[in-house]
Amino acid sequence: MKIRSITVFCEPGYPVNRLLMQQTGIFASHARKLFEEAGFEVQSLRLATLPFGQFVAPIDLPEAAQSYAIEAHADGFEYVSLGPAGYDPTEWVVIPAALGRSDRVFLSGSLTTQQGELDLANAARCAETIVSLSKLEPDGFANLRFCALANVPACTPFFPAAYAQHEGPAFALALQSADLALECFKQAKSLHEARQCLVDSINSNAARLEVVCEKLEKMYGYQFKGLDFTLAPHPDQSASIGSALEALGLPAFGPNGSLFASTFLTTSLQQAQYRKIGFNGLMLPVLEDSTLAQRAAEGSLSVTELLLFSAVCGAGLDVIPLPGDTTPEEIYPILLDLGALALRLNKPLTARLMPVPGKQAGDPTAFNFGYFANSRVMPLRSQKLSGLMIGDEKIELPQRESQG
Numbered sequence: 001m002k003i004r005s006i007t008v009f010c011e012p013g014y015p016v017n018r019l020l021m022q023q024t025g026i027f028a029s030h031a032r033k034l035f036e037e038a039g040f041e042v043q044s045l046r047l048a049t050l051p052f053g054q055f056v057a058p059i060d061l062p063e064a065a066q067s068y069a070i071e072a073h074a075d076g077f078e079y080v081s082l083g084p085a086g087y088d089p090t091e092w093v094v095i096p097a098a099l100g101r102s103d104r105v106f107l108s109g110s111l112t113t114q115q116g117e118l119d120l121a122n123a124a125r126c127a128e129t130i131v132s133l134s135k136l137e138p139d140g141f142a143n144l145r146f147c148a149l150a151n152v153p154a155c156t157p158f159f160p161a162a163y164a165q166h167e168g169p170a171f172a173l174a175l176q177s178a179d180l181a182l183e184c185f186k187q188a189k190s191l192h193e194a195r196q197c198l199v200d201s202i203n204s205n206a207a208r209l210e211v212v213c214e215k216l217e218k219m220y221g222y223q224f225k226g227l228d229f230t231l232a233p234h235p236d237q238s239a240s241i242g243s244a245l246e247a248l249g250l251p252a253f254g255p256n257g258s259l260f261a262s263t264f265l266t267t268s269l270q271q272a273q274y275r276k277i278g279f280n281g282l283m284l285p286v287l288e289d290s291t292l293a294q295r296a297a298e299g300s301l302s303v304t305e306l307l308l309f310s311a312v313c314g315a316g317l318d319v320i321p322l323p324g325d326t327t328p329e330e331i332y333p334i335l336l337d338l339g340a341l342a343l344r345l346n347k348p349l350t351a352r353l354m355p356v357p358g359k360q361a362g363d364p365t366a367f368n369f370g371y372f373a374n375s376r377v378m379p380l381r382s383q384k385l386s387g388l389m390i391g392d393e394k395i396e397l398p399q400r401e402s403q404g
Contacts, residue, residue: 001205002041004232005174006031007157008077009048009164009225014056014064016071024169025075027220031171034212043176044078048155048162051083052107058090062097069102083163084108084149085125092125096132099142106145106160108350111339113394118339121392123148127331134324134355139367144319147352148335150342155225156278158232158315161350171216172225172277173209178233178289180205181244181265194248195268202229206274213275226277229269230315233289235373241283242291253291254301259312266313279348284309285318286375287354287367293375296321297364303334303378311341316349321365321377324357329384336389343397 008024011017028045035042049055049068056064065082072080082098082105085091095107109126112118126148136142147160154165157174164170180201188194206227217224233241242253245261253261266282284306286292295301303320310316316338335351342349356365361379365372 001175001177001180002043003035003173004176005044005046005157005159006035006042006171007046007048007162007174008169008171008222009155009162010169011050011055011164011166014060014067016067018071021071021075025077027169027171027216027222029076031216034216035209038208038212040209045076046079046081046159046162047072047077048081048164049083050164050166051086053086053088053091058088058094061091061094062101065098065105066101069104073104079104079106079159081106081108081159081162084110086110087113087119087122089125092129095129095146096136096142099133099145100136103145106162108147108149108160108163111148111150111335112343115396116343116398117394117396118336118343119394120336120390123335123339124328124332124390126335127328130331130353131326131328131355134357138357140324140354140356141367141369143352143354147350148338150316150339150349151346152348152350156348157228158230158278160352161348168221168223170223170225172228173213174228174232174278175230176232176234176239177202177205177229178231178241178244179239181231182238182240182247185244185247191248191264195264195271198268199271202269202272203274206272210274224275226275228276228278228280229272229274230279230281230283231265231269232283233285233292235288235290235371237290240289240291242289242295246291252295252298252300254295254305258305259309262309262313279315281315282309282313283315283318286378287319287321287365287372290373293373296378297376303380307334307337307341310338310349311345317351317353319372320353321359321375322353322355322380323361323377324355324359326355326380327384330380330382332390333382333385340397344400346399
């Protein structure tokens with residue numbers, strides 16, 4: 001298990017508050033040192049601000065993004081998230097230009113409102129943004145730094161979803177912990193034993209992490225928001241969440257039985273006791289997991305199935321390679337489905353979709369990135385909508401009530 005990110009949340013504003021940035025940088029550097037002394041590898045330090053529309057005019061976002069990339073890096077942060085675009089159309093149109101200024105900057109866009117509504121206009125804007133970003137770099141890689149948000153709360157530490165709220169500086173940890181599940185499931189002799197092993201392992205690691213977090217909270221006065229033990233993988237086979245799921249008895253992740261395995265893993269995770277923030281579920285990023293990448297290449301794992309698994313466990317659709325000629329009209333229905341699941345089930349979900357220029361369904365991907373396992377472009381069985389479903393309404397989708 002590793003700490004993927006120590007994510008600090010604050011309000012540096014624009015122009016950037018240099019004193020605040022320096023102070024948060026000192027905090028993050030000290031936090032890394034303390035966690036490493038406690039035996040945890042820290043992969044990155046990250047900074048997340050308020051949604052950018054709350055502190056910078058949309059026209060100034062590209063310049064602000066470049067400034068933040070420089071200022072944050074100077075204070076030790078590898079990456080910075082400037083939060084989601086809201087409901088002003090002018091916030092969306094500047095996202096490609098902003099992400100084009102630096103590969104250290106992340107952004108997102110909201111599909112849902114605080115009132116539990118799905119915003120059809122924002123879903124369309126988001127689809128258009130994804131297609132625009134796919135043309136920004138030759139391999140479509142800019143979409144790694146953008147995602148759609150559905151019902152995602154503030155202070156979620158995983159990028160690109162992270163954003164702050166109006167309060168003093170705070171922090172949370174995003175954890176790369178798929179290896180814990182793989183180790184437990186490979187050695188277990190029953191499902192009950194597999195579950196107990198995972199719960200015990202998470203509780204043990206969480207307790208050690210929380211000792212350091214509470215020490216930092218007391219020393220600096222930064223609020224410790226919690227741990228996101230979403231079982232994030234890594235391309236190394238030893239840290240594959242796909243392999244962990246298959247260790248339960250699946251011949252391959254994707255076909256029938258996979259929904260049960262996903263539910264089993266997530267409900268096991270939910271039994272662990274620690275301060276929680278963010279997703280705390282099952283993350284299925286196709287291009288970040290060697291086994292998932294292989295199953296997608298074989299055709300046993302589809303976008304529709306990944307969306308189905310999101311209903312019971314996951315964090316949504318993450319780093320999905322799509323044909324380069326995918327249109328906004330084909331992406332839009334997927335975002336509607338994602339938003340509907342998030343609101344109806346009252347859970348946070350995201351979509352990070354990656355059309356790959358020049359590639360068709362079935363073509364091999366060729367990303368040169370240490371955190372990716374190459375796969376094949378996945379087919380998109382989505383068609384253009386019409387009529388009432390392509391308006392600009394905000395539609396309330398109340399949380400499902402349990403049936404007694």
